[in-house]
Amino acid sequence: MKKIYLDHNATTPVHSEVIKEMLPYYRDIYGNASSFHQFGQQARKAVEEAREKVVDFIGAKSGEIIFTSGGTEADNFAIKGVAYANQTKGKHIITSSIEHHAVLNSCKYLEKQGFRITYLPVDKYGLINPEEVKKAIEDETILISIMHANNEMGTIEPIAEVGKIAKEKGVYFHIDAVQSAGKIPVEVKELNVDLLSLSGHKVYGPKGIGVLYIRKGTKIQPLIHGGHHEKNKRAGTENVPGIIGLAKAIEIARITVKEEAIRLTNLRNRLWTSINEKIEDVFLHGHPQERLPNTLNLSFEGVEGEAIILDLDMKGIAVSTGSACTSGTLEPSHVLKAMGVNPRLAQGAIRFSLGEDNTQEEIDYVADMLSGIVSRLRGISPFYQKKESKDLYKGA
Amino acid sequence: MKKIYLDHNATTPVHSEVIKEMLPYYRDIYGNASSFHQFGQQARKAVEEAREKVVDFIGAKSGEIIFTSGGTEADNFAIKGVAYANQTKGKHIITSSIEHHAVLNSCKYLEKQGFRITYLPVDKYGLINPEEVKKAIEDETILISIMHANNEMGTIEPIAEVGKIAKEKGVYFHIDAVQSAGKIPVEVKELNVDLLSLSGHKVYGPKGIGVLYIRKGTKIQPLIHGGHHEKNKRAGTENVPGIIGLAKAIEIARITVKEEAIRLTNLRNRLWTSINEKIEDVFLHGHPQERLPNTLNLSFEGVEGEAIILDLDMKGIAVSTGSACTSGTLEPSHVLKAMGVNPRLAQGAIRFSLGEDNTQEEIDYVADMLSGIVSRLRGISPFYQKKESKDLYKGA
Amino acid sequence: MQYTEKVIEHFQHPRNVGEIENPDGIGHVGNPICGDVMELYIKIKDNIIVDVKFKTFGCGAAIASGSMLTELIKGKSIDEALEISNKIVVEALGGLPPKKTHCSVLAEDALKFAIDDYFKKQGKK
Amino acid sequence: MQYTEKVIEHFQHPRNVGEIENPDGIGHVGNPICGDVMELYIKIKDNIIVDVKFKTFGCGAAIASGSMLTELIKGKSIDEALEISNKIVVEALGGLPPKKTHCSVLAEDALKFAIDDYFKKQGKK
Ligand SMILES: Cc1ncc(COP(=O)(O)O)c(C=O)c1O
Numbered sequence A, B: 001m002k003k004i005y006l007d008h009n010a011t012t013p014v015h016s017e018v019i020k021e022m023l024p025y026y027r028d029i030y031g032n033a034s035s036f037h038q039f040g041q042q043a044r045k046a047v048e049e050a051r052e053k054v055v056d057f058i059g060a061k062s063g064e065i066i067f068t069s070g071g072t073e074a075d076n077f078a079i080k081g082v083a084y085a086n087q088t089k090g091k092h093i094i095t096s097s098i099e100h101h102a103v104l105n106s107c108k109y110l111e112k113q114g115f116r117i118t119y120l121p122v123d124k125y126g127l128i129n130p131e132e133v134k135k136a137i138e139d140e141t142i143l144i145s146i147m148h149a150n151n152e153m154g155t156i157e158p159i160a161e162v163g164k165i166a167k168e169k170g171v172y173f174h175i176d177a178v179q180s181a182g183k184i185p186v187e188v189k190e191l192n193v194d195l196l197s198l199s200g201h202k203v204y205g206p207k208g209i210g211v212l213y214i215r216k217g218t219k220i221q222p223l224i225h226g227g228h229h230e231k232n233k234r235a236g237t238e239n240v241p242g243i244i245g246l247a248k249a250i251e252i253a254r255i256t257v258k259e260e261a262i263r264l265t266n267l268r269n270r271l272w273t274s275i276n277e278k279i280e281d282v283f284l285h286g287h288p289q290e291r292l293p294n295t296l297n298l299s300f301e302g303v304e305g306e307a308i309i310l311d312l313d314m315k316g317i318a319v320s321t322g323s324a325c326t327s328g329t330l331e332p333s334h335v336l337k338a339m340g341v342n343p344r345l346a347q348g349a350i351r352f353s354l355g356e357d358n359t360q361e362e363i364d365y366v367a368d369m370l371s372g373i374v375s376r377l378r379g380i381s382p383f384y385q386k387k388e389s390k391d392l393y394k395g396a
Numbered sequence C, D: 001m002q003y004t005e006k007v008i009e010h011f012q013h014p015r016n017v018g019e020i021e022n023p024d025g026i027g028h029v030g031n032p033i034c035g036d037v038m039e040l041y042i043k044i045k046d047n048i049i050v051d052v053k054f055k056t057f058g059c060g061a062a063i064a065s066g067s068m069l070t071e072l073i074k075g076k077s078i079d080e081a082l083e084i085s086n087k088i089v090v091e092a093l094g095g096l097p098p099k100k101t102h103c104s105v106l107a108e109d110a111l112k113f114a115i116d117d118y119f120k121k122q123g124k125k
């Protein structure tokens, strides 16, 4: 059976050059990067070179890069770390209602500790309004955390504008760039951010490694205490192969990002056009332009999402309902809900997230398969013949 | 140049079978283990099989194993997680003065949050006294955290006795088994522990992966919030290759642990005998019997430790002053200090930690080299000719 | 989500899909948590369920549960059909992931409502 | 810890190690933080440091710093020697890791104490 992977926003295969780069660090250069001797110092050298690659990738300075165990830890560290370290100034944080759960649940946890959180609304495309960020800022506000691009429908937020506002008001600004990194340019100076989260496994690097960029001078408290690693900001023996792998992945992304963006946009648009031609009553979620090049989030009227995924899966095609971490739960997408998508449509949303390995043939095959699947499932659905109003998009 | 690695307590090379087992999970079975489709489900299956191997290794039950990013995170999670979840019962924690910094600094952090910590003393061999644990328990005590074996001098603590006391008194008991696992048997039922930390890279597994065993029913709060991973106890996309690698390493250790313990004890004793024959005025730290099979911690009167390490390093021999995470700092070992070792001797302490790859020839070579190095450095030292009291061990 | 082969088979080839014209009873239920909806149509003759059809807006487990339930009750008496609990449906499917048990409940509920509806209509006659 | 080649070279082959019998000045200093100790012996003739020897209980950086300092001051006048700061020692060694700067301070201090000791002894004469 053909295997077609269209779930690159959930995770990516590790690039073969990345594996090649990591391998020597398992059995040859295996020292603890904190060890004094040559075994350790060789590892240390590799770690610091890797750090410089991350520095270059996001336009940071040396010493502003802290390695974490992934995007989730980076988000937790940024939010809790800044919150605790700055609570004497105030206990108010601004975020959006469409953040990843790593951010949202960190915020919810802080609410129990007496912090106040403003969850900004989004428009029907999933965009926050920088003016509303401005209005939400109080004297007590210590942090703004907004994702660069959304993992479910790919909408790219007006980060640079928010960055300007945050800077003017002297409020720390964190962005979750886990989904944007490697897909669109990410540059901390241009975007005016103080903290930025990255994750290895979303950019063809390994799982279990991430980065928190922390602008020099930012007051932050560690999440994980212990030895003197990572400038006393993140304890734990450095995951050397992971760090090497992340850096290599980022180095490759840096070179390929622009061309891949064009290629993926074309493929993604081809998929959309083809589906639109073959299937009636399809709804696109997210901003039609301000969107990650690889992401397409659709609802097929009258059909539940998991059923489509299962049917596609039977044909070797991997897509998802949105975030991998909420699949298997019954919660509908908080993102589509915040965008005001009709609940029944939201329940049918399917995310196609394309990547490096996808070809035009694959895309055409998927559109073909999908057409059959949707009509089969519509045949089982009680909602499709008894056609409800086409104006589903507006209702809630 | 020969390369002889005697720093296995800092980190170990990854076993080649472990690498072999991990490799398919980078590019072939690369799905997100939380994804619905087959790519994800294949990864999920592997993760759950790996979890069962850990279950078997420590005699736990399914569902009691949570994967973390390493030993440090496991320690932080255990201590902060139990502390926060049980603070309505009390805010008192008992630990020892010779714990790893992952435990000590988590405790110090909690002190700032209003918890009270009792740091139990140890005797000259580094042993805690279970009676003192008993005496230290108050109504307010919610957690006892004691390491199974010390990373610097290898002393094995009377965990089973403490476990019995903790059970009687109804206090949660956490052990840091990062150094004991794979070297001596570790069994949660026998030892009566509620929480137990493990780390992959200390048992010939990969860096960046660890385990917290949490006995069913234990009240604990997550350290890292986000998606619904690891039974809502630890968010973040699962580090699939890391998990597979850790499990394979543990599976190998389970088979080899007894024989390796005998082999390493012999090698270690040979090193000690040989050093003792060749070099005068050498002091052994740690318990002479109740000690990890692979660990030898020595001081050579009149000589500073880092100088020895550097000289050995020039000859391709890797040893350490103690914990890798404090090397590069100026702090003398808190462990040796707690044992009442004379500060100048403590400053000269060298840890030899043997492993799988070491041979008798290597050991003999090291003893030879060491003899020359110590006499050279004693020639530079102002303390050796003007021989001070031999009774250094008692002074402080 | 690991589905059994049986679930997959019923998902791919669901039995008794559709509507019945002039049914003797209709059960229409929705799960407020997940939003899944099931509709069950029954035709009854001499207390026997002579025909049954279902439709669902739901996941794979919902489709398989509906399909299995219809198979299990077809040709049964009303009393026998009422004994088909969601547990029996799950067993017949070779099991469902814990999070999907509610889909089998949806099927059971749809049947109960359909039979209720039948009795109501009978009463009116 | 990455040491320069120069540091390693001086660590492996330290110059002027030892003690001087009947020295004109002795400097004995200890670093209370890390516990390192350095002893410096000087022989002075016509205001010139004609001989110098050192001993240290210290790390590689301490040994290299002591060695380098003795080389730098040998044959110099007292005034010239007093201008040899720890910075000059570090530079001559091609740099030291930041955490090891204090080792060069130890050497500088030992020299100052030795010269002080010399002046004190002179005063007593
Ligand atoms: C936007 C966003 N933030 C954070 C994360 C979490 O990163 P990780 O999977 O590395 O924990 C993800 C993906 O899971 C994500 O898509």
Ligand SMILES: Cc1ncc(COP(=O)(O)O)c(C=O)c1O
Residues within 6 Å of the ligand: A235, A236, A237, B009, B069, B070, B071, B072, B073, B075, B100, B102, B147, B149, B150, B151, B176, B178, B179, B199, B200, B201, B210
């Ligand atoms: C006793 C002990 N606990 C905890 C740790 C921390 O584990 P990790 O290196 O996996 O963070 C170590 C080693 O560094 C250790 O020796």
